[in-house]
Structures are given as structure tokens and as C-alpha cells.
Amino acid sequence: MTIEVPCPNCQKKVKWESKSEFRPFCSKRCQLIDLGEWADEGHKISQPVQSHTPMSEEMLDALEDEFLMNNKFFVEPE
């Protein structure tokens, strides 16, 4: 007997078995979407954006600045 669960993103039935590697999602795409808009925005951050609210852009910018600062600090050679 195979259990089926609805994909949290698109409600498509997903068989709960080892070969369904993205379960409970039907696909990697749905899994990525569910991981959160911020992750998706991160990939687009170098492109012009028009449909975002100013607040989330500012938050993303602040987060990116903070990340870059931390990252530079982290990778800076001795």
C-alpha cells in the first residue's frame, strides 16, 4: 500500500516512497517555491525588479549587505 500526500504547493498527489525524493512536494520546483519567496528573490537580486514592495526590497538589500559583509569577513585571508 502506498500512501499519497497532496503536494503542499500545487496539491498534486505525491506517492510517499523513497523515489519521490521531493516529498511531500511533487517536484523540486514546488519544493523550492515552498522554501520561501526570499530564496527565490535571492536568485533574481541582480535583475531589475518592479513588482516587489519597497519594504521587502529594503529588507533584502539589508540582508544582502549583512551577508556580504559577514562573508567578506569570513573569507578574508589572514
Ligand SMILES: [Zn+2]
Ligand atoms: Zn507540486
